[in-house]
Amino acid sequence: MNVGDRHYRTIWLSDDGRSVEIIDQRWLPHDFRVEKVSTVAGIATAIRDMWVRGAPLIGVTAAYGVAIQMADDPSDAALDGVWEVLHETRPTAINLRWALDEMRNFLRPLPSGQRAEAAYRRAGEIADEDVSLNRAIGANGLEIIKEIVARKQPGEPVNILTHCNAGWLATVDYGTATAPIYLAVEAGIPVHVYVDETRPRNQGAQLTAWEMAGHGVPHTLIVDNAGGHLMQRGQIDMVIVGTDRTTADGDVCNKIGTYLKALAAADNDVPFYVALPSPTIDWTVGDGLAEIPIEQRSSDEVSLVWGKTASGEIAQVRISPETTPAANPAFDVTPARLVTGLITERGVAKASREGLKAMFPGR
Numbered sequence: 001m002n003v004g005d006r007h008y009r010t011i012w013l014s015d016d017g018r019s020v021e022i023i024d025q026r027w028l029p030h031d032f033r034v035e036k037v038s039t040v041a042g043i044a045t046a047i048r049d050m051w052v053r054g055a056p057l058i059g060v061t062a063a064y065g066v067a068i069q070m071a072d073d074p075s076d077a078a079l080d081g082v083w084e085v086l087h088e089t090r091p092t093a094i095n096l097r098w099a100l101d102e103m104r105n106f107l108r109p110l111p112s113g114q115r116a117e118a119a120y121r122r123a124g125e126i127a128d129e130d131v132s133l134n135r136a137i138g139a140n141g142l143e144i145i146k147e148i149v150a151r152k153q154p155g156e157p158v159n160i161l162t163h164c165n166a167g168w169l170a171t172v173d174y175g176t177a178t179a180p181i182y183l184a185v186e187a188g189i190p191v192h193v194y195v196d197e198t199r200p201r202n203q204g205a206q207l208t209a210w211e212m213a214g215h216g217v218p219h220t221l222i223v224d225n226a227g228g229h230l231m232q233r234g235q236i237d238m239v240i241v242g243t244d245r246t247t248a249d250g251d252v253c254n255k256i257g258t259y260l261k262a263l264a265a266a267d268n269d270v271p272f273y274v275a276l277p278s279p280t281i282d283w284t285v286g287d288g289l290a291e292i293p294i295e296q297r298s299s300d301e302v303s304l305v306w307g308k309t310a311s312g313e314i315a316q317v318r319i320s321p322e323t324t325p326a327a328n329p330a331f332d333v334t335p336a337r338l339v340t341g342l343i344t345e346r347g348v349a350k351a352s353r354e355g356l357k358a359m360f361p362g363r
Ligand SMILES: CSC[C@H]1O[C@H](OP(=O)(O)O)[C@H](O)[C@@H]1O
Pocket: 053, 054, 055, 056, 163, 164, 165, 166, 167, 170, 171, 175, 176, 177, 203, 241, 242, 243, 244, 254, 255, 256, 330
């Protein structure tokens, strides 16, 4: 998307043809920093410490990590080694394993001397495919927004609530949950987005709000606990969120707090949509609650918060007593029964095994 008057993706190949450059999302919205990453260890750190985050972007970053490894050592042992190193960086987003499997299965049959060039080519294709998938998700989600706006008074915006950041910053470009929003704005359809701050890492307050402001999307930041209240008062027309892993039965794993939004939406008859590209579907898992590993992140993310001081310094402050322990599950699972529809690149699927198989008959 555009940052000022320049178009950016979240990750791109450096001029040296070996390293990648990424937007280091830890410093947004206060500082726009680009980092060059040239080693597998650097890629692992960037994923684990959330310089880059968001399921599709994590996958693409790992794909480039494999290419960087192949440029250094294209052996079978190195190919297996980089798979292991990057796979253990974050456990929940299925796109990480999907991309690592995609790269290893593609490279394994090739002579080692051809692997580096092929790996960079394939990683670039996966990045380009992500952009295409997200635009298709946007077009399919836009149809839902059009149906809602047709039922409203002329000029009255469609009020959309989103949780966390499933925006262009979570992907290579366009985002998943935000893609329909961006296409609606481009089509001149009035929308307004309620942005959940999304404690504890505040991806909504820091990233989604920055995206909305940068793209001229009317939006309002709210605390995570306000969404149900707004739904009770008819102020939300639909919810669109992303996902880090959706099961073959339509259970949706996403940022912590998503499940509570789905409960409130169900209680208030608010349509609850999940936007996802097909690589985010884990066809090997049915029961998300029982089978999806939930990442437990540092308690410091709960007890400390980043912000900009009055003097302009980006700093961290403590919000709880030093002695107070904190738990930090980073994701939760929304059962398929609470999901109105899964907005995929092929269309809107029912959140069920039958619905997904109808959309992806080859699976
Ligand atoms: C389009 S996937 C975005 C998804 O990833 C986020 O998690 P994290 O910021 O921890 O990588 C969040 O669950 C978003 O919905």
